Amino acid sequence: RFDEETNIYYTNILQHEGVKVISSIPGYKVHSKILLIRRKEMGKDQYYAVLGTGNFNEATAKVYTDVILFTANQAITAEVNRVFYLFEQRFLRPVFRHLIVSPFQHREFICNAIDHEIANARAGNPAWVKVKLNSLVDERVVEKIREGAREGVKFQLLIRGICVIIPTRREQKNIAIISIVDRFLEHSRLLLFCNNGQTMCYISSADWMKRNLDHRIEVSCPVFDPGHIQTLHEVFDISWNDNVKARVQDGSGKNIYRKRDEATVHRSQWELYHYFAQKK
Known part of the structure; x- marks a missing residue:
């Protein structure tokens, strides 16, 4: 929120390189810190998720104290996927059993x-x-x-x-x-x-x-x-x-x-x- 010019700059670069960038839902700031990785293993999709308390920012990482969970728990990764789906579907409310959203x-x-x-x-x-x-x-x-x-x-x-x-x-x-x-x-x-x-x-x-x-x-x-x-x-x-x-x-x-x-x-x-x- 303090560096929107930089956010716009990198959004443009990512989109130019073919990366799909999804904007936030109007009126709702995205403050969650989540990352989802899909990887082919033995011919099947395997998901990994990162969930944290702080931004993925090399500057603040030097001076902020935060914690991050890196997990392959498929119950958690499935729900992280639903959070991203929430952005794409513009607030079609998903069901969460583990994450609190x-x-x-x-x-x-x-x-x-x-x-x-x-x-x-x-x-x-x-x-x-x-x-x-x-x-x-x-x-x-x-x-x-x-x-x-x-x-x-x-x-x-x-x-x-x-x-x-x-x-x-x-x-x-x-x-x-x-x-x-x-x-x-x-x-x-x-x-x-x-x-x-x-x-x-x-x-x-x-x-x-x-x-x-x-x-x-x-x-x-x-x-x-x-x-x-x-x-x-x-x-x-x-x-x-x-x-x-x-x-x-x-x-x-x-x-x-x-x-x-x-x-x-x-x-x-x-x-x-x-x-x-x-x-x-």
Whole structure:
């Protein structure tokens, strides 16, 4: 959106070389980050998909923190194909069982997932939601978070930018909000739900804002592999434990640096660098 002249320039080049370029649906910005590859293997079509939280941009890749899933799961690739079909058919609404796609499903999915945690909390079971976003401002989602907190669901909200929730005294014990501003721009969107002990995990292109939920093409993708879920959970927890660059929303609308024991320093971006370096 900040470099439309470049977008038009490369669109013209691609079309000149015979590439089919499909424009967005009028009134709906495409903000999803998806890629679909079809490859002939043993005489049959094999599909691969890439779904991410950030743009495929060599400039921002140097300064943004994002996550990408590269998958050959045919249930996921089939639904990625349906997203592209959506552009071609100009809003003939497809059916999705795994992907969560705006402007159709996101708000309903979020509220239903929190309702599930509320039911577990009422039954005396563990119930929590961990979310990492750029912004959280959608009124209905905010009210559902407040409802969940009042019912005993624990919320850890890692919101880098705008967050309109100021928890009441009753809500404060169950809603914790921090923001991290450091060398790299925190840009990944991670959604983790307790789900009665069977963690439900998604990566997403969407912030929880009205424009993202109602007026953009956004995609949230489930992560099924237990190892990947564990990795993303650990990434969230490392970020959450930051006590160098993390600011805490203190309940009065102020954002103050998290207090720490000088002997224990956790700078999450530095720790995540070493975390992934050790995985190579």
